[in-house]
Amino acid sequence: MKPTELRIFAFALLVVLGASEALLAHNVLYTEGEIVQGLYWIMVSLNVPLILMAMWKPKWGLWGGMILAALLLPWQTAENRKWAQIHEEVIEIIRFVETTQETAGEYPDSLAGYDFQQPWVAKHIAYTVEEEGYYLSYFMDDDSISYWYESTDGFGYYPD
16 A cells, blocks of 8 residues: 555544544443543544544554554443443333233332343342332442433433
């Protein structure tokens, strides 16, 4: 590959990787919290000097961009998938609880009758029956970033 072609390729690839990382940055708030999102944005901003470096030293810029992408993209993609799986399970639990209430006339005391689609999600979810309904709380990796569903108020979220 000629030096000019290598520079164009490096520039284009680094822009695509940087844009992909930036698109995932929004969800870092919901999967890891505000502090980690700030650190993630700092890491994403490293793409700018790498793109500039690729204009003079394309191989160095490419290696740096690939290493940065290898650190950020798989990690946050996996966290987004985990977040989606937990949320899908929560929707199914809500269906189970509401169906039980419709057929039995009351909310179940526990989730013992619910068959988890993803068994690992069970440790991320807590369920309690309240006077006027029920409360379902759940979290990702750390319970300082919590989500909940109240039958009377709907969904809620509290970042770290």
